[in-house]
Amino acid sequence: MAVLEILKYPHRILKKRSEEVSQIDEEVRKLIHDMRETMYGAGGVGLAACQVGVSRRVIVLDVNPMDPQHTFFALINPEIISEEGEIDHEEGCLSVPNYLEKVKRKEKVCVRGMSPEGTEMEVRGDGILAIALQHEIDHINGILILDRVSRLKREIYRNKLKKEKRKEEKP
Ligand SMILES: [Zn+2]
Numbered sequence: 567m568a569v570l571e572i573l574k575y576p577h578r579i580l581k582k583r584s585e586e587v588s589q590i591d592e593e594v595r596k597l598i599h600d601m602r603e604t605m606y607g608a609g610g611v612g613l614a615a616c617q618v619g620v621s622r623r624v625i626v627l628d629v630n631p632m633d634p635q636h637t638f639f640a641l642i643n644p645e646i647i648s649e650e651g652e653i654d655h656e657e658g659c660l661s662v663p664n665y666l667e668k669v670k671r672k673e674k675v676c677v678r679g680m681s682p683e684g685t686e687m688e689v690r691g692d693g694i695l696a697i698a699l700q701h702e703i704d705h706i707n708g709i710l711i712l713d714r715v716s717r718l719k720r721e722i723y724r725n726k727l728k729k730e731k732r733k734e735e736k737p
Pocket of ligand 1: 659
């Protein structure tokens, strides 16, 4: 198992729609193990494969990492099959460091996908789980929280990054 590097905005892989997984094999299961380690290592509640540079439709989540009961799960080729209500919630992202912003989401979702064992799985969630599911599914569709905020807010973040970069480049 390995902790992988988490790619940051504006890496181009993060903007790309990830590819369907056609076969759940050892390689996919190893990727899931590594994503799990990487997510816990970074203190996140979810991670998509594209964030570690693998453009495949795989997500991992654990919205209660402190819970001794394991609430970790992985979903392959996840798809939202139903949704309900609306909610505004402040979100952050491991690929968009030092950024928190309110994002409009569905309050409840039902997601269907495959488990690492290759069986069909349905996850129904509300609250943080629903938000995290939508956030990670956005990732595999090439969408970041920055794409879900106003242009002005996006520009402010971009300018901040530019400034930081300039500072780093100065000798
Ligand atoms: Zn994210």
